[in-house]
Amino acid sequence: xxxxxxxxxxxxxxxxxxxxxxxxxxxxxxxxxxxxxxxxxxxxxxxxxxxxxxxxxxxxxxxxxxxxxxxxxxxxxxxxxxxxxxxxxxxxxxxxxxxxxxxxxxxxxxxxxxxxxxxxxxxxxxxxxxxxxxxxxxxxxxxxxxxxxxxxxxxxxxxxxxxxxxxxxxxxxxxxxxxxxxxxxxxxxxxxxxxxxxxxxxxxxxxxxxxxxxxxxxxxxxxxxxxxxxxxxxxxxxxxxxxxxxxxxxxxxxxxxxxxxxxxxxxxxxxxxxxxxxxxxxxxxxxxxxxxxxxxxxxxxxxxxxxxxxxxxxxxxxxxxxxxxxxxxxxxxxxxxxxxxxxxxxxxxxxxxxxxxxxxxxxxxxxxxxxxxxxxxxxxxxxxxxxxxxxxxxxxxxxxxxxxxxxxxxxxxxxxxxxxxxxxxxxxxxxxxxxxxxxxxxxxxxxxxxxxxxxxxxxxxxxxxxxxxxxxxxxxxxxxxxxxxxxxxxxxxxxxxxxxxxxxx
Numbered sequence: 430x431x432x433x434x435x436x437x438x439x440x441x442x443x444x445x446x447x448x449x450x451x452x453x454x455x456x457x458x459x460x461x462x463x464x465x466x467x468x469x470x471x472x473x474x475x476x477x478x479x480x481x482x483x484x485x486x487x488x489x490x491x492x493x494x495x496x497x498x499x500x501x502x503x504x505x506x507x508x509x510x511x512x513x514x515x516x517x518x519x520x521x522x523x524x525x526x527x528x529x530x531x532x533x534x535x536x537x538x539x540x541x542x543x544x545x546x547x548x549x550x551x552x553x554x555x556x557x558x559x560x561x562x563x564x565x566x567x568x569x570x571x572x573x574x575x576x577x578x579x580x581x582x583x584x585x586x587x588x589x590x591x592x593x594x595x596x597x598x599x600x601x602x603x604x605x606x607x608x609x610x611x612x613x614x615x616x617x618x619x620x621x622x623x624x625x626x627x628x629x630x631x632x633x634x635x636x637x638x639x640x641x642x643x644x645x646x647x648x649x650x651x652x653x654x655x656x657x658x659x660x661x662x663x664x665x666x667x668x669x670x671x672x673x674x675x676x677x678x679x680x681x682x683x684x685x686x687x688x689x690x691x692x693x694x695x696x697x698x699x700x701x702x703x704x705x706x707x708x709x710x711x712x713x714x715x716x717x718x719x720x721x722x723x724x725x726x727x728x729x730x731x732x733x734x735x736x737x738x739x740x741x742x743x744x745x746x747x748x749x750x751x752x753x754x755x756x757x758x759x760x761x762x763x764x765x766x767x768x769x770x771x772x773x774x775x776x777x778x779x780x781x782x783x784x785x786x787x788x789x790x791x792x793x794x795x796x797x798x799x800x801x802x803x804x805x806x807x808x809x810x811x812x813x814x815x816x817x818x819x820x821x822x823x824x825x826x827x828x829x830x831x832x833x834x835x836x837x838x839x840x841x842x843x844x845x846x847x848x849x850x851x852x853x854x855x856x857x858x859x860x861x862x863x864x865x866x867x868x869x870x871x872x873x874x875x876x877x878x879x880x881x882x883x884x885x886x887x888x889x890x891x892x893x894x895x896x897x898x899x900x901x902x903x904x905x906x907x908x909x910x911x912x913x914x915x916x917x918x919x920x921x922x923x924x925x926x927x928x929x930x931x932x933x934x
Contacts, residue, residue, distance in 0.1 A: 439616040440558050444570060446612030447551040449605050450514055451574035454547040457486065457540065460586040464595035471595065472530045485534045487837070488644045489541030492637045494830040497546045498823030499628065499686065501553070506620045510550045511613050516543035518606030525599035548575060549825035556813060556821055568809045569752035573745045584735060632678050632686030639671025643834070647841040651848060687827070691820040699923045700812035701831050706917045707804050708832045709839030710771070710910050714797065716840050721903050725896070726783040739791050740798035747802025760807040761921045767803025772914040774800060779908035782900060811924060843906050850902035858894050
């Protein structure tokens with residue numbers, strides 16, 4: 430009988446250990462962001478070089494997420510989980526002790542390779558140890574850990590960097606890593622090994638090429654001018670070629686790297702597409718709001734982090750509410766409500782100005798967080814409703830990969846649109862300012878202060894135009910993101926009833 434239908438001893442303790450591993454990996458995606466300026470000085474790196482601290486981790490994690498399902502079946506989930514968690518903890522300590530840029534990039538690559546397995550293995554473990562009737566509750570716990578990382582990361586990173594040192598954003602993983610490893614050794618049930626399985630190197634290599642090239646293209650596109658750069662054109666070609674060869678190989682090979690049967694499940698495929706659209710918005714809002722509050726509203730780094738924290742409370746509360754509500758309401762209706770609420774909140778943010786009141790900001794962010802919780806929990810549950818249990822390991826890895834790609838696409842697109850919109854808005858505003866403007870002709874304080882005939886006045890006038898152009902650009906970005914919820918709403922009609930029974934293994 431499957432572990433899903435038997436009572437697992439010490440389930441609460443095992444859940445806590447799995448969630449510690451999830452939180453560690455989810456936090457490390459964003460916790461280092463605020464520490465980059467401090468790392469840059471300590472490691473004598475340029476502004477473009479220091480970004481490899483983030484890029485190396487993301488690329489390694491994205492590539493190594495795909496084979497997690499095969500590795501868990503071949504070597505046993507418990508053995509793989511503990512090995513990756515130990516490797517992740519050791520790599521974190523090495524990152525904190527790094528003395529040069531080359532060292533920290535190499536250790537971040539190792540950290541990403543080990544951390545790639547933590548989230549999918551945690552999810553697969555939670556799906557196994559909870560019965561089908563409690564699946565929504567289990568996914569609410571899991572999803573709160575996944576979503577709390579990007580939300581709490583900047584706050585915790587800012588506090589540790591400001592209070593201690595940037596090295597502590599990596600050292601903080603040590604106590605949690607020791608606790609999680611100990612708990613998994615004691616409480617996690619063993620799964621059988623499959624030593625006869627052979628690894629599909631050809632399938633993995635073409636998929637790794639596609640994922641790695643796509644991540645590099647999205648990461649460096651804005652910096653290099655997108656398709657005006659030869660590097661971006663090469664990376665785009667390699668990404669397209671890698672994914673094309675992988676699809677061909679998957680449907681023609683006798684034992685492909687990812688089982689083709691997994692892609693025949695309509696619920697799973699639709700849920701992956703829905704997840705791709707929604708995650709492209711989820712992390713982008715954090716990436717936009719933090720600099721918005723710091724540069725335009727003049728919030729200190731730590732204060733900006735705390736100002737965004739209500740969204741995390743809204744997300745976690747809504748996830749458990751969605752878990753309870755799913756007993757009485759169709760999961761598709763819950764997702765529809767969450768998508769509509771998300772679009773409404775993004776539309777509201779598109780009208781913000783830097784002097785937005787704290788009350789309005791808090792209410793909007795709580796609403797946005799609640800929308801994320803109402804979407805994320807049901808889509809995680811419904812993806813596995815009709816999927817046979819034998820595909821669970823590969824499916825959780827693919828779901829984690831989809832989240833990573835969605836986040837990368839969202840950040841790249843919004844960053845690109847922000848820069849272009851700022852340039853366009855600056856040109857539009859500047860074109861309407863002439864020496865015949867009444868404000869500039871008047872001999873008032875404003876007229877003398879912003880007099881374009883003087884060097885100081887021209888500089889102040891340009892700074893004022895830049896500020897207004899930035900505000901308009903941020904507003905345009907959030908207005909664009911509000912419309913991203915439309916495709917997922919239409920996809921809900923493709924999902925089958927969530928109350929269907931789990932297929933027998």
